Amino acid sequence: MRVALASWTIRHAGGIESYLEQIIPAMRATGLDVAFFHEVDQPSDRARIDIGDVPLFSVASNGADAALTALRAWKPDVLYMHGLSDTRTFQRLTALGPSVSFIHTYSGTCISGSKTHTRPNVIPCSKRFGAMCLVHYFPRGCGGRNPVTMWELYRKEQQQLATLQRQSAVVTHSAHMQRELAAHGVAADVIPFAIHSRDTSGDPNATKSCDIIFAGRMDYVKGGLLLLDAAQQIRRELNRSLRVVFAGDGPDRRLWESRGATISKEDPEVAVEFAGWCDEARLGMLMGGTRLLVVPSVWPEPFGSVGMAAARLGVPAAAFAVGGIPQWLHDGVNGHLASASPPTAAGLAGAVVKCLQDPQHYEELSRGARQMAAHFTMERHLP
DSSP states (O other), X not given: OEEEEEEEESBOOSHHHHHHHHHHHHHHHTTOEEEXXXXXXXXXXXXXXXXXXXXXXXXXXXXHHHHHHHHHHHOXXXXXXXXXXXXXXXXXXXXXXXXXXXXOSOTTTOSSSOOEEOSSSOEEOOOOSSTXXXXXXXXXXXXXXXXXXXXXXXXXXXXXXXXXXXXXXXXXXXXXXXXXXXXXXXXXXEOOOOOOOSOOOOOTTSOOOEEEEXXXXXXXXXXXXXXXXXXXXXXXXXXXXXXXXXXXXXXXXXXHHHHHHHHHHHOTTEEEEXXXXXXXXXXXXXXXXXXXXXXXXXXXXXXXXXXXXXXXXXXXXXXEOOTXXXXXXXXXXXXXXXXXXXXXXXXXXXXXXXXXXXXXXXXXXXXXXXXXXXXXXXXXXXX
């Protein structure tokens, strides 16, 4: 059987691209013939997805018409879609044959894709996508401030949803996303998300030089400022010095760096460091030397695969109970959840302290993290 994977980019931009780099060799190992189709070659400063020697069909290099014509000539039996950006390309790919979409984000169910209200308070949005979203967009702070952009994005997401509803099958990684899609007339199956299958068990007794790591895109809805605001409370309640590392990049990085510097100046016992964007190997090294992953997202994370990347190393997590995070973070088992009604720095600090305060409980959480990670393997994802 021939399977063509399709994605918006061929470069690492986030968790989706890490997944694609894993699934290609895994599918080939089962005897499938695999090809890769992509729209753009961005971000230019990031590494390319390692697709090996599979056939490549590139809109960026050859244009949409030529790439689609070449893919059609390859005669795929199934198209496996992962977040196409251009609605027309998505439609044309769907017309080539049976298509399966893996929904990683709020594509087709939100104008901005954040599924979050930022006014008057930051809360996840539970509304069904439709014309009323245009009414709420500015008053509730759903996205930017340009009405033309709002309308263009609305029309794009309308078309994305219509194409999604015509897919042969839809899969996703959390019950939260399954409910979100069902509310929009899309039946989706939940399958265990695959984390890297390479042996990264590490030494559970290795010295942990870092207390807390944040790993992800640095923008407002990722909650970095809440973590920074919680740092001094965490340090006081633990009654010892605290080291926090931020791994990633994004539009709010400078703001977070400034806040971190201020906090460290006010309380020298709190060390805040910024490691920048990290490839998988570097991030694995940082996580392996860290006691706790904190996921302070205030938007409803569709899944939060970073949690399982840490869990495979025995690193538990603290996070707000939003979106798909409770799919893998079970309170008291492999970490602790903080209330998101509303999300507060004090609430997040409480969850972190629960994880780190008692050494025996921490060891239990670490074992629970490894056990949880065992449910999210390529073998379970692609039996």
